[in-house]
Amino acid sequence: MTRPTVILLALALLWSACDRETDLEETPEQIPADTSTFSAADLQILTPVLDLKALPFNYTDTRLPPHYQSAEAYDADNTPEDNPITNMGATLGRVLFYDPQLSQNNRISCASCHEQGAAFSDPRRFSVGLNGERTKRNSMTLINSRYYENGHFFWDERAATLEAQVLLPIQDHIEMGMTLEDLVAKLQPLDYYQVLFTKAFGSEEVTAERIARALAQFTRSIVSVNSKFDRGFVAAGLPEDEEEMPNFPNFTDQENLGLDVFYRGRNGATCLYCHGSPQHVNDEA
Ligand code: HEC
């Protein structure tokens, strides 16, 4: 072997070693497939109340496009180590999210104010709570909450984590008007919740902490990955410099004008500073 070849080979080895190291540091660990299912006995209890299949919706494998698999997206993900999304945990979270029993008079669910058809926000300026009173602020979208790196929630960021946030609307006297003790006592006797809590957390015990974990898992599963923006961003080759964002091939002229305002600051707009990441969430401001 001539000397240049040896050096090249050594370089190649070094290169691939570095490569592997970066991979380990920067890409999410492979999560083993979540294969949990509801048994026939479970379904007998669930089916009269809920439209669930033996195989729950696959929340752990959401087939994220490349811009959600980047090191930046991985770093921004506020999922805590002790509450990863599981299919059964997020399924329980979804049932809780749409259940008006979470409010004191069984009238209001999370979805009353965070409407799926309005991108999990409320098209009204203020939302209406259990007794017809209005909230003091607008109900913002829940989409991509997972990618808010500092993990603080509400307009004034007063909730330190998503797990802490999701219990507050339940106890807010305008929104849902429940105490956590009353909520636990209300859900514990319901046989279908016993099945859902057992599948999600190993026993039928209902606790405020388990309710918080399940609601947070479901909320983190609400991710926008296949919008016209996402397809355009991938088609434009995942551009890295946002201030130089090229026009998107799938956008109309008007939409590209909007892109000019949003990213390149046409007319002095500064959207980029607060919504710059491909998930449109960041901590800058
Ligand atoms: C009566 C209306 C109402 C109900 C019911 C309601 N919310 Fe909200 N939600 C709001 C309002 C208003 C805000 C903003 C409040 C603020 O910032 O002070 C908000 C904010 C949030 C946020 C913060 C998002 C962010 O980006 O900071 C999350 C998460 C959230 N709600 C989840 C839930 C969950 C989960 C439930 C059910 C347990 C729920 N909400 C029930 C009105 C509601």
Ligand code: HEC
């Ligand atoms: C100083 C920071 C800041 C700037 C600049 C900014 N935004 Fe926002 N925007 C926010 C915050 C904070 C939210 C609430 C996000 C949340 O918690 O869901 C928001 C929410 C939004 C929403 C979702 C509203 C809802 O009800 O769900 C849209 C749409 C939006 N911004 C568009 C824009 C556009 C377009 C621009 C530029 C013209 C812009 N923003 C500039 C901070 C900013």
